[in-house]
Amino acid sequence: SQVLVxxxxxxxxxxxxxxxxxxxxxxxxxxxxxxxxxxxxxIFGPRGTILFLGGPIFLCAWL
Incomplete structure (x- = not known):
């Protein structure tokens, strides 16, 4: 509704x-x-890096 907007x-x-x-x-x-x-x-390789960094990025975006 307009009030919420x-x-x-x-x-x-x-x-x-x-x-x-x-x-x-x-x-x-x-x-x-x-x-x-x-x-x-x-250290982790391409796949491991995506898995390692994807979790924190997802959590930050979700918050």
Missing amino acids: EEYNEFMELSDTQVSWISGLSPLGAFVGSILAPIPLR
Whole structure:
């Protein structure tokens, strides 16, 4: 209903600074991840790395 939409919009208001931080963290994470990725790849292999890193990523996205 319209009342719920208005309450949700008030709860999720982001400032311009917050939006810029959120949009800037993705490329930063990709940069750091590309530097650190060879370490677990050598230890666990490609499949093990996906399984090892997929769990925490899934849990963070779910929260």
